[in-house]
Amino acid sequence: DQQVKQNSPSLSVQEGRISILNCDYTNSMFDYFLWYKKYPAEGPTFLISISSIKDKNEDGRFTVFLNKSAKHLSLHIVPSQPGDSAVYFCAANKSYQKVTFGTGTKLQVIP
């Protein structure tokens, strides 16, 4: 039962353009959502999060949008840089409970 889904296994974007990574979830009890970035041979690194009481959170080039009615969130990276090339994991949890990860989207930013 995949409660957090990232339906695009990979994405290629030109440097300087916007990268949009999408994530859907099925558990309406989730109230906290996170994005992690993972480079090869490294553990995931926390990128940005959003609480279910908000619909947008911005941190520099990274913005996360949450649409609770659609059970959908997205991560926007603008402008995209070659160093952003990595696997991005969407994750979600209900307060004080386990974090559930999606399967990841591999982003390639082409110089």
Next chain:
Amino acid sequence: ETGVTQSPTHLIKTRGQQVTLRCSSQSGHNTVSWYQQALGQGPQFIFQYYREEENGRGNFPPRFSGLQFPNYSSELNVNALELDDSALYLCASSLGPSTEAFFGQGTRLTVV
């Protein structure tokens, strides 16, 4: 301030053997979570320890067990290893059970 460190980085074991993986949490963090990441999948939650007590468990059999020490470092033990246990095992520490987690680099376990 040191980050989360895991040992060993790579390990090869034979089916049926037992393995212990170790994790040192980031300074000041009292919560450790363990995840299994199979090839092409996202990390799957195994269990979490908060102040030396188990604080939640995922869908893993009892042969996966853990421990957290007074200094908040942690061990993951897996008995009777199976081929499907081959994966990257990630440890993550956090200030509390529901705060952002910081991951170690993982231990790559191969069961042959």
